[in-house]
Every structure is written in C-alpha cells, then in structure tokens.
Amino acid sequence: MIESPPIARIASAIGDPARAAMLVALMDGRALTATELSNTAGVTRQTASSHLARLFDEGLIQRHRQGRHHYFALAGESVAQLLEQLMGLGGRPRCSTVATGPSSPALRKARVCYDHLAGDLGVALFDGLHQRGILLVEPATDSPHVRVSETGDAALRALGVEQELPAASGSRRPQCRACLDWSARRLHLAGRLGQVLLEHVLRKGWGERVPDSRIVDFSSRGEAAFLRCFCAREF
Amino acid sequence: MIESPPIARIASAIGDPARAAMLVALMDGRALTATELSNTAGVTRQTASSHLARLFDEGLIQRHRQGRHHYFALAGESVAQLLEQLMGLGGRPRCSTVATGPSSPALRKARVCYDHLAGDLGVALFDGLHQRGILLVEPATDSPHVRVSETGDAALRALGVEQELPAASGSRRPQCRACLDWSARRLHLAGRLGQVLLEHVLRKGWGERVPDSRIVDFSSRGEAAFLRCFCAREF
DNA sequence: CCGACACTTCGGTGCGGCTCGAAGCGTTGT
C-alpha cells in the first residue's frame, strides 16, 4: 500500500487533541497568534509551536508573519469543509440515529463557518435568497454552482448590501459557493457574497459574535429584521 | 476545549498508516475479511484485529459475521466521502498548484467510489444523463438534489437498465445522489442508481474491475459503447 | 543600546500505542 501515506499523515495531524482544538478554533476564519492558540489548546507556547509547524507542513494552515506576531489561519475553505464533515461524523451518536447532533443549541442556530454564516439562520438565508430569485442555483456539472441573478444584484444593492464584487479582481475565489452544513445537512451560502452578508449582519447589529466561539448571537429584534430582509417567509 | 475530542478521536483513528490503508482498501465498497485487510495493510492478523476494533468503535466501519469469516465494510457513504475529501487535500502538492493530483491515469479515468462509478467517465456519465434530460438536478436546499425525470425513467428502461427502484423499499438510501469527485472536482452519480449503472457497465462487459484496486478497466470498444449509450456527445 | 516581548529551536523525560508471539474461543469439514 503506497497510496495511504498522504491521507494517513493528514489525518494524524488532525488527530492530536491539541492540534484539533487549534483547528477548531481557527474555523471561524480569524487568524490567531501562536500564544492565543496555545491557550485554547491548553499547552505551553513551545509545544504549540511544534504543533503549528506540523500543521503547516501538512498544508492545513497558513502562517502570516507580522512584526513579532505570527498569525495562523486555515489554509483554505477546503480545510474548513473537511473539518465540518469530520464533525458531522463525530456528532452522530453511534449506529446512525436519525437526529443530527445538536451539540449546542446556539451553535446550531447561527454560527460562523470560516467567514460566512452557517446554522439554521444560514440555511434560512440561503433558502430565502433562492426563493426570491436573487440566487440562482444552477444544475451545472461543476460542484453545485450558485450565482446572483441580474435582478438579484439590484435587489441586494437595494437592501443595502455593498456587494463590492469586482468581477475582474484577479482573485480566484468564487463569488458564491454552496457549503454543506453539518448540523442541518443542508446548503448555506459561502464565498465572497457569504462573507459580505455576514459582515452586513454584524454591521447592522442584528447579531454579534460571541468572543472565543463560533456562535453568532442574534437579538430577537435582529433575528426578525434579518428574516424580514432576506427570507421570503416568516418563521 | 471540550468540543474537540470527538473530531480528534476520529481523525486519529484514520491517522494510523495501517488503518488508513484498510479504509482505502474498503473504499471500493466491497466487504473484506480481517485477513485480507491485514495483508493489504502489511501487518499481522492480531494487529489488524485491534485496528479493526478501533475503527468499529469510532463508527467508521461495520462488521458482518458470516460463519468463521468476519467481513468489514465502510459504515456508509459519508465515510467514503470523508476519505475522498481527505485524498483531495493530500493529493495537492503543497502551496496550491493548479493541477489536480493524477496519482494514476487509469485511476483518474474510471474507478469505483464506494459502489458507483467515479473518475472522468463517471463525470461524463453524470453530464450525459443530465444533458439528455434523464437526470434532473434540482436547485433544492437539501444537499444537491438529483432525481430521475419521468421520461428519463422510461429512457433508462429502454436502454436496458433494470432500474428496480422500489420506491417503498423501506431503505432510507436515496435513489440518486451527487458525489464530488476528488480528481476531477466535479459531480458524479451516486446512490442506488449509481450502483445500478456500475453493475450495468460490468454486466455489459464494457469494463471490468481490476482486482485489488479501485480501477475500472474499460476496453476501447466498451468505452465507446458506454459513451454512445449514456452520453450526449462523443469525445 | 538594552530590556521586554513573541516565537522558535534544542534536549531530556515519560506515556501512549503500535506491534508481534502465544494462547483462547468459535466455526467448518472429515
């Protein structure tokens, strides 16, 4: 078996509790320093440093030196997706019970996934934009292809979403992407637009991020406004 | 960090070279015995036994006792998907080169993924069925929803595909499902129909499975017949 | 120029777990 090493190396890199904790901490898309990560993992700085070197060697994280601080972030969305899927498998309580793992109710409801909104409200956002015809989900052969319709583009601007999406920005990042939610097992919106919409939510004050957590805490007024603005029907 | 243990445990279960080799060997969907798996992993039987116990405890494989033989298979498609994604991450040659890892050209062209056809020909099959209107890819909110159209159902029967899909079979397995290909980064057909079509290919003699490998070896005549039968346009 | 700070590298320690030999079930076939 000469095919296995790469997959085994990567899995084993994720497999250590301290490294897994670091990766989970990075899943909110922020870049954290080595010291911060050592705290969340519960190990000393020098131990964390070796862990981070390992994760970097495996291509799971990227480093970003800035003065005397070294920031670390996930290497890309594909890594975040892998971790989500891993959580999905870990959450099920053996022998395929139907219920999808709740973990934390707040986490289920609304959380950050890399840089966009996930959870029930993330799914509701995707559904709403799609039902309104703002989002076109194309039956393309490429992985589920999502794009903004022309009327949708205008609608988003009318809603006050600065959609600053320079088509020729040179970045290879897709404008929209569908991301599978591990708690709800349904699609939510990722990509540049997903990021912009999350920023919109935070700027409007509808919800705010809970420090050191992936949870996005919506006020009841904020949630109502959010649903009214983006989702076709009320809950 | 109390959230990490499950994901770390699962990842570390996959992370051992011997266990990874076993899982990869199981990715073709067959159920293998403990001795066969010990050979592919290159360890003794008793070592393999403990590895298999670990994988079973983590819910990654299922066991199936039959007389004095114990058969092992992947616990489900979700596990196979996770492994595919892991391969996708492992295949890239550091620092995001554009080329998707070829590994083996034959493997890229046509291989078995759990129980259905993947690789270039798997993608071509999906494209062809979709372009002919046999497959409807719905922009649903559930993970990319694929189903067979009414005319498509008749077309498949006309093509000689025994589509024996008892709607009320009680099994919760979806009729069709879209599975992401790690080599081509495009969708191919999974689910019950994907399984039936792979069987169809093998029964027609268009291609045959290479023993102890995931490769499906198409004869040139078989490939032509396959494309003519299912795909809208020739290559 | 020097101290404070963030981070990494270097040795040494200790535990976990991968491994295999030997022995213990359960099944199959004669």
Add this chain to the structure above:
DNA sequence: ACAACGCTTCGAGCCGCACCGAAGTGTCGG
C-alpha cells in the same frame, strides 16, 4: 471427535511523540 481454519484477546517489548524547561533568534519600545 478431532484437526484445520479464522479471528480475537492477552502480555510484553519498543518506538514515537507530546510535553515542558532552558536557551536562541528576531522585533518593538524606551
């Protein structure tokens, strides 16, 4: 009933690696 076979459990050896203390590099502030 006995031997052959497949698999698992038990015990011991041994390597790897996670961990931390101490020392080394680079950066910021006074």
